[in-house]
Each structure stands twice: as C-alpha cells, then as structure tokens.
Amino acid sequence: MTRAMIFDAVRTPRGKGRASTGALAELSPVELAAIPLRALVERAGLDPARIDDVILGCVDPVRDQGGDIARTAALAAGYGESVPGVVVSRFCASGLEACAVATGKVASGETDLVVAGGIEMMSRVPMLSSGMGVLSDPGLATPMLTVPQGVSADLLATLCGHSREDVDAYALESHRRAATAWAEGRFGGSIVPVHDRAGLAILDTDETVRPDVRPEDMAALPPAFEAYARRTGFDQVAGQRHPRIGEIAYVHTAANSSQIADGAAALLMGSAEAGAASGLRPRARVRAVASVGSEPTIMLTGPALAVKKALSKAGLTVDDVDLWELNEAFATVVLYFMQTLGVPSDRINVNGGAIAMGHPLGATGAMILGTLVDELERSDRTIGVATLCAATGQAIAMVVERV
Numbered sequence: 001m002t003r004a005m006i007f008d009a010v011r012t013p014r015g016k017g018r019a020s021t022g023a024l025a026e027l028s029p030v031e032l033a034a035i036p037l038r039a040l041v042e043r044a045g046l047d048p049a050r051i052d053d054v055i056l057g058c059v060d061p062v063r064d065q066g067g068d069i070a071r072t073a074a075l076a077a078g079y080g081e082s083v084p085g086v087v088v089s090r091f092c093a094s095g096l097e098a099c100a101v102a103t104g105k106v107a108s109g110e111t112d113l114v115v116a117g118g119i120e121m122m123s124r125v126p127m128l129s130s131g132m133g134v135l136s137d138p139g140l141a142t143p144m145l146t147v148p149q150g151v152s153a154d155l156l157a158t159l160c161g162h163s164r165e166d167v168d169a170y171a172l173e174s175h176r177r178a179a180t181a182w183a184e185g186r187f188g189g190s191i192v193p194v195h196d197r198a199g200l201a202i203l204d205t206d207e208t209v210r211p212d213v214r215p216e217d218m219a220a221l222p223p224a225f226e227a228y229a230r231r232t233g234f235d236q237v238a239g240q241r242h243p244r245i246g247e248i249a250y251v252h253t254a255a256n257s258s259q260i261a262d263g264a265a266a267l268l269m270g271s272a273e274a275g276a277a278s279g280l281r282p283r284a285r286v287r288a289v290a291s292v293g294s295e296p297t298i299m300l301t302g303p304a305l306a307v308k309k310a311l312s313k314a315g316l317t318v319d320d321v322d323l324w325e326l327n328e329a330f331a332t333v334v335l336y337f338m339q340t341l342g343v344p345s346d347r348i349n350v351n352g353g354a355i356a357m358g359h360p361l362g363a364t365g366a367m368i369l370g371t372l373v374d375e376l377e378r379s380d381r382t383i384g385v386a387t388l389c390a391a392t393g394q395a396i397a398m399v400v401e402r403v
C-alpha cells in the first residue's frame with residue numbers, strides 16, 4: 001500500500017476557551033477552522049481543487065460546530081465545490097484520528113492529497129454539549145463503572161503514588177517549556193495569526209501560557225474534582241473498580257490539568273507521487289498508526305498500550321523513538337506514561353503541552369502531530385510518536401519518520 005506523507009502542518013494560536021475572555025471567541029467555528037485550511041494551500045501554492053478530501057476532528061460537532069463543519073470550512077476557505085469534507089470524533093483523540101483516517105485513505109489509494117486536522121471552540125460549544133450518556137445515564141454508567149476524566153486522573157495518581165507536589169512540578173515545567181519555545185520562536189513556522197472580520201490581528205501567540213507562574217501559586221489552588229466526585233458518588237464508582245485504593249487522593253487542580261481552549265489545526269498529507277506532481281516536498285512519512293481500548297474507569301492509561309501496538313507495526317521499539325508528544329490531559333497521564341515505558345523527560349513534550357497551551361479538544365491531536373514534525377526538523381531527529389488518551393478508555397498513537 002501507498003505510504004502517507006506529511007507535506008505541511010499549520011495551526012492557529014490557542015485562545016482561552018471562555019466566551020467572556022477568549023481572544024478567538026468573536027469568530028465562528030467555521031471561520032476559525034477555515035484559517036489553517038486556507039493557509040495550507042497558500043503556503044504550498046496549491047490549487048485546492050487537487051485536494052480529494054478534508055477530514056476534521058471535532059469532539060462536540062453540534063450547534064456552531066455542527067452540520068459537517070469540515071465541508072463548510074472547506075467552502076469558507078475557498079476550496080471550491082468539488083472538495084468534500086467529513087467530521088470524525090474519538091473524543092480527545094479526534095484530531096489525530098482525522099490524520100489516521102487520512103493515512104488510511106492515502107494508503108488505500110482512495111485519495112492522493114488530503115487535508116486532515118481538527119477544530120474545537122470551547123468558548124462557543126462547551127465540553128459535553130453533544131451529550132454523553134455513559135456518564136449521565138445510570139443504566140449505562142453503573143455496569144461500565146465509568147467516571148469523568150478528572151476523577152480518573154485523581155484515581156490514576158492515587159494508584160501510582162503521584163503526589164500533589166509531583167503533578168504541580170510537572171505542570172510548572174510545561175509552562176516553562178512552552179514559554180521557552182515561544183521565546184525562541186520554535187512555533188513560528190507553523191502558527192497562522194488570526195485576524196477578525198475587519199482584518200485586524202486578534203491573536204498570534206498561545207493565549208494561555210503563564211511564564212511567570214510560581215509554585216506557591218499552584219500549591220494554593222484547591223482540588224478541582226473532589227467536591228464533584230463526592231457529591232455525585234463517582235468516588236464510590238471508582239472505588240468499586242479499585243477497592244484496594246481506599247480514599248482517592250485528589251491532587252489535580254486547574255493548574256495541573258489541561259486548559260479549556262479554542263483552536264484549529266490542519267496537515268496536508270498524501271502520496272509521494274501526488275506531492276511530487278504538485279511540487280510539494282515531504283517533511284515526514286507515517287510509519288504506523290494504532291488505536292486501542294483500555295479500562296473505562298481509569299481510562300487514561302491507553303497511550304502506553306497504543307504506542308506499543310504502533311511501534312510493533314512499525315518494527316520499532318521504545319528505544320528507537322527520538323521524540324514523544326503526549327497530550328497533557330492531566331499531569332499524572334504523562335508521569336504514568338514515562339514510568340510505564342521508561343521515557344526520559346527530556347524527550348517528551350519538549351515544548352510544553354496542553355497544561356500550558358490549552359486543549360482545544362478536537363484540534364489537539366493534529367496540533368501535537370504538527371509540533372512533533374517541527375521539532376524533529378529543528379532538533380535534527382528522525383523518529384517521533386504522537387499519542388493521546390480519550391474518554392471511556394481509548395487511545396491512539398502515530399509513528400512518524402522525518403524525511
């Protein structure tokens with residue numbers, strides 16, 4: 001089968017996902033999603049009619065994000081009537097799932113050039129706007145022993161022995177790395193500044209990074225999920241699945257969890273032959289993709305399983321990987337991943353992650369894949385892995401090789 005190549009990757013800056021304070025909130029999701037789509041063809045000097053499909057991840061494709069936003073955004077970006085679009089959702093892994101679908105379409109020969117990415121405007125469409133029966137319907141939640149992700153994060157931290165000091169220290173490092181990356185211009189080649197409808201610049205950097213955050217400020221924050229877990233009984237549900245843990249240690253706060261954000265990202269992918277015919281230079285090739293299911297209660301351990309599966313498909317081992325991008329859904333997710341696979345801290349999320357820069361749900365997977373390709377080039381490395389956990393116990397991993 002044909003190997004899928006990555007020719008380019010762009011994203012918007014991440015804006016605060018609050019209607020009252022987020023810089024991007026004045027735009028519609030369609031307008032925001034169209035920005036990286038338009039930038040890809042402009043940078044490549046590519047006739048958009050040559051694109052066979054647009055695939056976007058979106059966790060809550062309802063309201064302003066509904067109605068197949070991939071097709072609408074393609075039209076808004078000037079792609080023309082001949083270019084179709086489709087939306088996929090694998091919860092937080094949706095953006096990378098879109099790229100995985102694109103990889104399969106290229107490999108099968110269905111498409112020659114495809115744009116894949118994601119969009120989420122949490123300031124316009126709050127999380128869970130499309131509903132989630134597995135949490136709200138006792139008939140589903142009780143037998144599955146499912147709990148919200150924040151409770152899962154504290155459950156995982158308790159099982160692993162991660163203290164409040166451990167998760168705060170990781171979060172502090174995420175902000176430090178993100179601030180350094182921005183100060184050194186590491187994101188400059190992939191960021192598309194956002195302008196309002198009058199053409200005035202409204203955001204050109206990630207709005208959520210706090211370079212001056214202090215450990216004492218983090219330590220002063222209360223646990224984010226304890227009161228909710230006790231009030232709803234989800235702490236008891238978690239205890240049914242893991243009865244030996246005793247009391248859950250509630251260590252996650254707003255500061256060591258991913259930030260609510262707005263953002264959009266897109267990658268131009270396709271076959272080497274189609275790229276050459278359009279004058280495109282490949283930057284990376286996809287070596288393997290794998291998705292897995294994992295325990296729904298704890299739900300955040302899946303990336304380690306997905307990575308093992310993807311690396312096996314690629315004929316590689318953990319030691320062969322030069323750089324890792326793992327979505328920072330919660331600090332304990334990354335700490336668990338590093339401990340489980342033996343990944344050194346200086347090779348994972350080296351430019352910070354969602355704790356510092358935000359997690360626009362459907363876009364994040366595409367964002368971290370683009371960041372991975374950028375960093376492989378900047379640091380002259382070869383093999384990289386992007387991976388994310390997803391609600392109800394799922395995960396996806398993609399192995400790429402710099403060309």
